[in-house]
Amino acid sequence: MPAVTETREQVEKLGQSSYKWGFETDIEMDFAPKGLNEDTIRLISSRKEEPQWLLDWRLAAFAAWQTMEEPTWAKVSHPPIDYQDAYYYAAPKKKAGPKSLDEVDPELLRTYEKLGIPLHEQALLAGVEVPEGEEARMPIAVDAVFDSVSVATTFRKTLAEAGVIFCPISEAVRDYPDLVRQYLGSVVPVGDNFFAALNSAVFTDGSFVYVPKGVRCPMELSTYFRINARNTGQFERTLIIVEDKASVSYLEGCTAPMRDENQLHAAVVELVAMEDASIKYSTVQNWYPGDENGLGGIYNFVTKRGACRGARSKISWTQVETGSAITWKYPSCILQGEGAVGEFYSVAVTNNRQQADTGTKMIHIGRNTRSTIIAKTISAGHSDSTYRGLVRILPKASGARNFTQCDSLLIGDQCGAHTVPYIENRNMAARVEHEATTSKISEDQMFYCRQRGLSEEDAVGLIVNGFCKDVLKELPMEFAVEAQKLLQISLEGSVG
Amino acid sequence: MSDFLNISGLHARIDADGAPKEILRGVDLIIAPGEVHAIMGPNGSGKSTLSYVLAGREDYEVTSGSVSFKGQDLLAMEPEERAAAGVFLAFQAPIELPGVNNANFLRTAVNAVRRARGDAELDAVAFLKTVRAATKKLSMSDEMLKRNVNVGFSGGEKKRNEVLQMTMLQPSLAILDETDSGLDVDALRIVADGVNALRSPTFSALVITHHQRLLDYLNPDRVHVMARGRIVHSGGAELAKEIDVQGYASFLAEAA
Ligand SMILES: Nc1ncnc2c1ncn2[C@@H]1O[C@H](COP(=O)(O)OP(=O)(O)O)[C@@H](O)[C@H]1O
């Protein structure tokens, strides 16, 4: 039927141009020479005016990395990556030392404005006039990382008054060296895996959060990562430490320009939660996914791990993964303290030629530790998505409990979804439950929705959001709305 | 005067495991504004197929014939465009949408057609007011709005939910495909009331049914018998009574 073909073509066109964050910022950059060797690492370290211990730490990581091989167990495939053919340091030029917002390059401010990331504190403060038709937003402190450096961090004063430290990690190295030295690499050791070792050798910036004893962080913290420069890897490092009875909610977002070549993003995130502490870590990952034929896009190879060190501590990961050509990512919890709680809520969407291999590891060490895993996988187009999860219960973890629910939703019949749950239970008094389902958006469902007046996009959006709602409700309110829209945009062109 | 709905020489087939199977074999039917028509006929005669083709289901291929609706070529329109233009189909087997909240679905649908018809969208409060009024009129509990679309609904609940959607979407042509099947007397009454409440000079209905009882409540202007993909006989409301007593046998002989 020609009418149908035509719509499909129109919808497909929409799909191609639906990545709305794909523009490039023209700004003068300072690059380290291409390639990866000890000199590159020394140069990064000296640009950042780092102490000797950190340079030594990086060099040790580099030495470890050189003995390691890229992991091949994930269900993803890509041409070999030439690690010598990339830049490892790229920073916008006019960068001075510590700065107020007024000193930030206006071109950068415009970039973040275009991305919808508020960097103007005034406009955000409660009670200040809100443009008509827009709802007043809760203030959110933002750390904006542009390629290799943090360009602005907002609300630092307000946070400092509460005792919360929120700053670029490069500054934390300078201002809080003891804290950084104590915790950096304590959750993800330098030689943990190939990509973590690489990150440890060359990481350039990222966020540092410290919430002291008894403090509930007064606002949401968020870091916004932007890759802009060509042929440049992004290796950010995030370290969040929350002391006894303290809590924080942290969100990260990320985008990149549309480019034909693949770019590498290998981040490491470490979380430490002490007694009765709670960390809520939310991610809306929207790196450029490549075009409909699989050209370009970000390789997202990320190590995220949280240590629930104290009794009754809690770490909750929520992720909405819509971007990247390849996603390789397993945010995990080490449940050490008695009664510690780990949670993993995930929505992973792949369309066109995207590949995702993502999941979590819940390591139950302490008694009565509990974990919950809710993973929703949506595959469309020619994409392929795998949930890979490990639940490990150690002998001392009596009374430990895990509940895992993995659901896959397929759109069309060219895509794949796989579930790989590993369960290692070494304590008879622990309870592990696993449920899994696979479903498809049927033609009947599409026709029913369209008969009621919904467009194909609206119908898919409604069904997908229904499928994901157990995860989306875990996101901070404002981001849940964004995430819903993002899901719909990511799946544009997937039906027809 | 241009006809409201004019189906002329409609042939449609479906691809049944690689072999085309002709199901509609020259359907002719004219419905004027404000009229209620009933279609009766044995199982497998093509009644549901006709309703799907009118609503725009893509797996049926129209091989010849035409359908004009309010002066437009209905067959050239997408299903959602037909819905916006006023076509509503109450499904013989309503579809389940797991995870999709019934009220949210209804509001999204209502606002989609309102937008397409150039009406202002209903905000959450206005919608809730309208839907509460509708459920009350249909003796439905609001609890049904909180559940997922048709998931775990009993047969009767599904049918009532279809009538609720019809009420909210304000169609100008409602096609009801055996909405009365499997309903008890009270539920039947609700369906009939739902249709009768919409009756106006700008609302028409095409009611597919096996039962005289629903037609007692609706008092149709015309009754048609469908057999082997064609309308083989038409008459007034009394024809339904005749069929109730005699069955379809005599009309089938006519069609052969
Ligand atoms: N998807 C399909 N594939 C094959 N045959 C079909 C399909 N849909 C309908 N038919 C056939 O078309 C004929 C008419 O079906 P239908 O329109 O459902 O009749 P009715 O509603 O009058 O009972 C039946 O013989 C049925 O088996």
Ligand SMILES: [Mg+2]
């Ligand atoms: Mg039927």
